[in-house]
Every structure is written in C-alpha cells, then in structure tokens.
Amino acid sequence: MTTMKEIAEQTGVSVSTVSLVLNDRDAGRVKASIAAQVRDTARKLGYRPNPLARSLRTSRTRILAFVSEEIATTPYAGGIILGAQDAASTLGYMLFTVNADGRVDEETEIATLKRYGVDGFMYAKMSNRYANVPSSLGDYPVVLVDATDREGRFPSIEPDEFRIAYDATKRLIDAQCERIAYVGCSELMLAQDGRLEGYRRALEDAGRKFDERLVVNVLNNGPALQAVSDLFDREKPDGVFCFNDARAWYVYECAARRELTIGKDVSVVGVDNHRVFAETFSPQLTTVELPHYEMGYWATCKLVSMIEDRDLSDLQLPHTTAALPPLDAPIPAKIHCTLIEKESVRR
Amino acid sequence: MTTMKEIAEQTGVSVSTVSLVLNDRDAGRVKASIAAQVRDTARKLGYRPNPLARSLRTSRTRILAFVSEEIATTPYAGGIILGAQDAASTLGYMLFTVNADGRVDEETEIATLKRYGVDGFMYAKMSNRYANVPSSLGDYPVVLVDATDREGRFPSIEPDEFRIAYDATKRLIDAQCERIAYVGCSELMLAQDGRLEGYRRALEDAGRKFDERLVVNVLNNGPALQAVSDLFDREKPDGVFCFNDARAWYVYECAARRELTIGKDVSVVGVDNHRVFAETFSPQLTTVELPHYEMGYWATCKLVSMIEDRDLSDLQLPHTTAALPPLDAPIPAKIHCTLIEKESVRR
DNA sequence: GTGAAAGCGCTAACAG
DNA sequence: CTGTTAGCGCTTTCAC
Numbered sequence: 001m002t003t004m005k006e007i008a009e010q011t012g013v014s015v016s017t018v019s020l021v022l023n024d025r026d027a028g029r030v031k032a033s034i035a036a037q038v039r040d041t042a043r044k045l046g047y048r049p050n051p052l053a054r055s056l057r058t059s060r061t062r063i064l065a066f067v068s069e070e071i072a073t074t075p076y077a078g079g080i081i082l083g084a085q086d087a088a089s090t091l092g093y094m095l096f097t098v099n100a101d102g103r104v105d106e107e108t109e110i111a112t113l114k115r116y117g118v119d120g121f122m123y124a125k126m127s128n129r130y131a132n133v134p135s136s137l138g139d140y141p142v143v144l145v146d147a148t149d150r151e152g153r154f155p156s157i158e159p160d161e162f163r164i165a166y167d168a169t170k171r172l173i174d175a176q177c178e179r180i181a182y183v184g185c186s187e188l189m190l191a192q193d194g195r196l197e198g199y200r201r202a203l204e205d206a207g208r209k210f211d212e213r214l215v216v217n218v219l220n221n222g223p224a225l226q227a228v229s230d231l232f233d234r235e236k237p238d239g240v241f242c243f244n245d246a247r248a249w250y251v252y253e254c255a256a257r258r259e260l261t262i263g264k265d266v267s268v269v270g271v272d273n274h275r276v277f278a279e280t281f282s283p284q285l286t287t288v289e290l291p292h293y294e295m296g297y298w299a300t301c302k303l304v305s306m307i308e309d310r311d312l313s314d315l316q317l318p319h320t321t322a323a324l325p326p327l328d329a330p331i332p333a334k335i336h337c338t339l340i341e342k343e344s345v346r347r
Numbered sequence: 348m349t350t351m352k353e354i355a356e357q358t359g360v361s362v363s364t365v366s367l368v369l370n371d372r373d374a375g376r377v378k379a380s381i382a383a384q385v386r387d388t389a390r391k392l393g394y395r396p397n398p399l400a401r402s403l404r405t406s407r408t409r410i411l412a413f414v415s416e417e418i419a420t421t422p423y424a425g426g427i428i429l430g431a432q433d434a435a436s437t438l439g440y441m442l443f444t445v446n447a448d449g450r451v452d453e454e455t456e457i458a459t460l461k462r463y464g465v466d467g468f469m470y471a472k473m474s475n476r477y478a479n480v481p482s483s484l485g486d487y488p489v490v491l492v493d494a495t496d497r498e499g500r501f502p503s504i505e506p507d508e509f510r511i512a513y514d515a516t517k518r519l520i521d522a523q524c525e526r527i528a529y530v531g532c533s534e535l536m537l538a539q540d541g542r543l544e545g546y547r548r549a550l551e552d553a554g555r556k557f558d559e560r561l562v563v564n565v566l567n568n569g570p571a572l573q574a575v576s577d578l579f580d581r582e583k584p585d586g587v588f589c590f591n592d593a594r595a596w597y598v599y600e601c602a603a604r605r606e607l608t609i610g611k612d613v614s615v616v617g618v619d620n621h622r623v624f625a626e627t628f629s630p631q632l633t634t635v636e637l638p639h640y641e642m643g644y645w646a647t648c649k650l651v652s653m654i655e656d657r658d659l660s661d662l663q664l665p666h667t668t669a670a671l672p673p674l675d676a677p678i679p680a681k682i683h684c685t686l687i688e689k690e691s692v693r694r
Numbered sequence: 695g696t697g698a699a700a701g702c703g704c705t706a707a708c709a710g
Numbered sequence: 711c712t713g714t715t716a717g718c719g720c721t722t723t724c725a726c
Binding site: 001003004005015016019020023049050052053054055056057058 | 702703704705706
C-alpha cells in the first residue's frame with residue numbers, strides 16, 4: 001500500500017500538496033505542472049487512498065448499512081442486496097449487510113454500525129408493508145426498501161402494487177378472459193391492499209363488475225389448496241391473477257386435476273417471488289417480475305444522493321423496467337413492474 | 348461518541364492508562380484501584396472504542412469479507428450469509444458481503460476490500476464444486492464455503508455429499524423400497540459425484556446391486572420432465588432419491604399423472620435447495636436439509652480462528668446438525684446432513 | 695505504576 | 711502557490 005507520504009517524497013513536495021491534488025482541490029492552488037507530476041507518480045505507484053485514515057479525519061466512511069429483517073427466509077432478498085451492492089460499488093461505497101432478524105438484537109447491530117461510522121442506512125422489509133423505523137436511526141440518512149415508513153419521516157422505494165395488479169388484470173382482460181379471479185394473500189400487508197384495488201379498478205375500467213366471489217385470500221399451506229379448489233368448482237374462472245407464485249401453484253395444481261391447460265383453458269398471471277417456480281415448473285405461467293435488483297439499486301442511489309446532496313438523476317439503471325409487453329406476444333410472457341419513490345413528509 | 352480522552356480527563360489519568368485498562372493489558376501495570384475507576388467511568392459514559400481509529404494503529408479491522416459469485420441467483424444463499432453474519436456478530440466482527448458475479452470485476456472488489464483492511468476472506472460458491480481461488484487472496488486468511496480449493500491451499504467447509512446420498516438412500520431401503528431410483532444432476536460438479544457414490548454404496552451395503560438404468564441425470568427444464576417420465580414408465584420405481592427439490596418436483600408431477608401417491612406408492616427423498624417447494628407444495632416429501640446457515644457460521648468461526656490464532660472449538664453452533672431421525676418417524680420427515688471441514692494441504 | 699510522546703494515513707487551517 | 715502544523719482516536723514504546 002503506497003501512501004501520500006511516499007508520493008510526496010518521490011515528487012519532492014509536501015504531503016498537503018499531494019492531498020490537495022489527489023482530492024481535486026488544486027484549482028488555482030497548486031501549479032498545474034506540479035499537480036501533473038503528483039498525479040503521475042501517484043499513478044505510477046498505483047496509489048489508492050486509505051479509506052480508514054481518511055474517515056478518521058472526515059468522519060465520512062463511504063460505508064452504507066443495509067439492515068434487513070428477513071434476509072434468510074426470503075429467497076429473492078438476494079436480488080435486492082445484489083442491486084444495492086452494485087450501486088454502492090458504482091458510487092464508490094461499501095455495504096455492510098446485517099440482519100436484525102436472528103439472534104442478534106437490532107439495536108445492538110445499529111449501535112455497532114454507527115461505531116463503524118456508516119454514512120447512512122437502508123432499512124428493508126421483504127415485502128411491502130408499513131415499518132416502524134427504530135428511533136436510533138433518527139439522526140441519520142435513511143431510505144426504506146420495500147416498505148413504507150408508518151410515520152412518514154423517511155423516503156422509501158417500493159413496487160407499485162396497484163399498478164402490478166392493474167396491469168396483470170388488464171392483461172387477462174385483453175386475453176379475452178371472462179371470469180377473472182384473484183388469489184390473494186390473507187396476511188395483512190400493504191401489497192395486498194394495493195393489489196386488490198388494482199384488480200378491482202382494472203375490471204371497472206373495462207366496464208366489468210367487481211365480484212367478491214371471485215376473490216379468495218389464502219396463506220401458504222394445506223387449506224389454501226382447498227380454498228382455491230372450491231373457487232374453481234364454484235366459479236369456473238378462465239383467468240386468475242395470483243398474489244405470488246406460491247399461490248399460482250395452487251391454481252396450477254387445481255387446473256391439472258381438472259385436466260385444464262394453463263394458457264388455453266385458463267390463463268394465469270402470477271407475481272414472481274421465488275423464481276424457482278416460474279422458471280422450473282410452469283413455463284405456461286405469465287409472471288409479473290418484481291424488480292428486486294432495481295429496488296436495491298435505486299434505494300442505494302437515493303441514499304447516496306441524500307448523503308452527498310448530490311444529484312444522481314442522470315444515473316442509468318442497469319436493467320430498465322419496461323412497461324407491459326406488446327399484446328401480440330404469446331400469453332406466457334413477463335410483465336415488468338415499475339417502482340415508486342415515496343418522499344419523506346418531513347426531512 | 349465518548350472517547351478515551353474524555354475518560355482520562357474525568358478520571359484524572361492519562362490516555363495511555365485508559366487504553367491499557369480498557370484493553371485488559373493492565374495486569375501488574377496499573378494499580379487495581381485506578382483500573383477500577385477507569386472501568387467505572389468508561390461504563391458510566393457508555394464508552395465504546397472507535398474501531399476505525401484502532402484499526403489505523405493496529406492494521407486489524409475486525410472486518411471480514413464474504414465474496415460470492417452467485418449470491419443473486421441462488422435462493423438459499425441467504426442462509427449461508429445469515430449464518431456468517433450471526434457468527435461474525437457473535438465474535439465481534441463485521442461482514443462485507445460482495446458479489447463478484449455482477450457487473451463489477453472480482454479483482455477490483457478484492458482490491459477495494461483490501462484497502463478497507465479486511466482481516467480475511469470467505470470465498471463462496473453456491474453449490475459444492477472445485478474453485479480457483481484468485482491469487483490476489485494468496486497472502487490473506489481464506490476459507491472456502493461450499494466449494495473445494497482446486498489447489499488445496501485453503502481450508503473449506505462443505506456438505507458431506509456422500510453421506511447425504513448414503514443416508515437418503517438408506518432411508519428408502521429401510522422404508523422397504525425395492526426399486527430405488529436416483530434423479531441426479533447432469534451438470535458436472537463435486538456434489539453430483541459424491542451423491543452418486545453415496546447412492547451406490549448404500550445399495551451395495553444393503554446387499555443390493557447398483558443398476559445404471561435406475562439413474563437419470565437431468566437439468567432444470569422441459570426435457571427433464573420427459574426423462575423422469577421415461578424412467579417411471581420403464582423402471583416403475585417405488586423409491587426415488589432426488590438431487591434437489593427442483594428434481595423432486597418432476598417426480599411429484601410424474602407420480603400425480605399416474606395417480607400414484609407420494610409416501611404410499613412411491614417414497615421420495617429430495618435434497619432441499621429452495622425450501623419453497625418442500626414447504627409449500629409437497630408435504631409428503633422427505634427432505635434432506637442442507638445446513639446452509641451452519642456452513643456460513645462454521646466458515647466464519649474457522650476464519651476467525653485462523654486470523655486470531657484462537658481456539659474456537661468450544662463454540663456451540665446455534666442449530667446443531669443432528670443425525671438421521673429415528674426410523675419410527677413417519678416417512679415424510681427431515682434428514683439432517685453433516686458438514687465436513689477440509690484442511691488446507693499447505694497452510 | 696503512570697504519563698509523555700510518537701505515529702498510523704490523511705485532511706484542513708494557517709503561515710509564508 | 712506551497713509547506714508547516716495540528717489533530718482525528720487509538721496503541722505502544724520508553725522515560726520517569
């Protein structure tokens with residue numbers, strides 16, 4: 001590891017000059033020729049600043065904290081973290097990923113993170129819901145990921161649940177489905193609210209009536225299959241919008257037992273949570289792809305823009321979220337969803 | 348953040364004394380009464396050392412790096428990382444988790460990690476295979492996770508693939524299955540080698556003959572279902588050991604189409620990769636639980652023991668890996684697998 | 695036993 | 711324009 005001191009010695013200037021130049025604060029303060037020399041030997045020696053030493057002075061570490069509760073249990077958490085990591089890396093930051101879920105106390109973790117001098121926090125839930133941000137985070141820049149701050153203090157990045165459901169249902173309408181069911185989630189959460197509303201509105205916008213009997217909310221378990229089965233027998237749906245791919249599997253199973261072909265007798269759109277199912281088991285499924293990677297990416301950009309007071313709006317997302325695919329595409333296709341950014345009420 | 352200086356002033360001693368005491372290096376160097384006073388005010392002020400400042404002097408950061416390639420695509424990566432994090436937290440370390448898979452160059456990431464002064468590296472693959480550890484890691488403590496160093500330079504933690512297959516097959520034998528098939532993985536990897544060998548040996552130890560026709564190796568795709576279907580028609584297996592739960596699904600599907608009941612007409616043991624499937628879709632499946640969490644945990648302990656030259660053998664794993672469950676358990680049960688630790692050939 | 699002093703690598707006032 | 715100086719919070723040698 002070469003240091004500024006070495007560069008200073010080699011170039012025959014003082015450390016301060018080197019510091020000035022290498023931090024690009026030499027405009028009209030250091031002679032251009034000297035600056036050039038400094039930069040030259042720096043490059044020659046392969047100089048890279050020591051972030052720890054710098055932090056000690058500036059009390060800025062260029063380290064971000066990603067605090068999550070359900071990192072282990074949720075398969076797609078990886079996507080969010082990956083996006084966050086890529087963004088951090090691109091912006092010159094490092095990421096401490098900690099889970100507050102396990103046997104380690106959340107407050108302790110946050111305290112440790114603070115001691116390490118992180119510049120800001122991402123606070124993530126693993127499916128869109130209201131969150132209580134710990135008050136210990138109050139004086140730091142914070143961005144919520146896949147969650148909404150119940151008190152409206154912090155900005156957040158989350159999927160547009162309403163639009164997900166609206167687009168998915170619209171897709172089924174456009175595919176000429178007459179009896180469109182919704183297999184939802186009986187757990188109380190933001191996502192479920194938005195989804196149900198989007199489903200209802202898409203139907204109404206198409207001049208149809210919302211019918212409660214076509215809706216069933218279930219969990220991931222045995223009774224769920226029975227409930228979906230009942231819906232099939234009672235309502236004979238020809239199109240189903242599913243809360244996620246675990247729910248889609250019940251539909252898939254019910255259809256198989258009735259010798260109905262997915263994509264022909266009954267069209268299914270499912271929101272893709274696990275990926276396993278959509279990719280491996282049911283190629284006939286139309287999936288709404290949740291942009292987890294992008295969520296992590298955007299959240300990080302947002303956080304950095306808050307920290308540095310920098311405008312990051314020119315930053316291109318590596319994978320752009322597209323709108324609905326064209327309708328002449330075959331029904332098994334992917335629907336991309338967009339993200340929304342909620343601003344903090346009081347910053 | 349209270350500093351040593353403040354403690355020194357409050358107690359009326361010098362900073363060096365405080366440092367000595369608070370690092371427990373005061374045996375016979377500082378008067379006991381003074382030491383007590385120092386500790387007292389430290390506690391009163393809620394003193395916590397600044398790890399950055401300490402690192403600058405000691406060039407030890409108590410930060411570990413977890414470098415992985417497939418963090419995003421593999422659902423169960425979270426378990427490994429969670430285990431690593433919990434262990435790190437318990438041992439007083441932080442964890443930088445980076446993926447070398449994305450758009451960021453692995454060498455660049457490693458260089459950055461080094462600049463931040465990490466004390467050691469975990470290098471993880473997401474299913475047991477040979478790995479080429481980058482030479483830039485050569486002079487650091489390194490532990491491989493779910494992989495084996497091709498050159499034998501570094502120790503590793505990995506599942507005992509042979510025993511997984513042996514135990515699973517034995518279980519089917521004990522369940523009175525006569526025609527036990529193996530649905531394996533056609534990708535070349537360590538895990539597959541060990542699994543096939545364990546399957547074969549369990550059969551032979553039971554006095555049965557290994558029969559190639561009962562083995563089919565597939566990928567995760569359409570032709571896979573066909574291949575398993577052919578095996579069913581041709582061999583009429585009454586027991587199947589599956590490489591992972593994605594493969595188990597093909598078996599499940601084939602059975603359903605032939606009106607065979609899993610757990611009655613045909614017993615299935617699958618290694619659980621995704622969890623989704625086993626938990627949500629097929630409660631009849633006997634699963635071999637891969638101890639991902641434990642792998643991460645152990646790897647971290649191993650790494651720390653290398654860094655600190657500390658003996659961590661007394662450290663209890665939070666979830667212990669059990670042996671086979673008793674045979675009077677109903678066939679849908681969980682089989683726990685053990686981990687093995689490979690030592691480096693030359694350290 | 696205890697404290698003064700130096701220094702890890704870097705930044706930022708302030709002289710000159 | 712450039713160098714000197716001080717100091718971020720901590721550890722560590724070395725006098726006293």
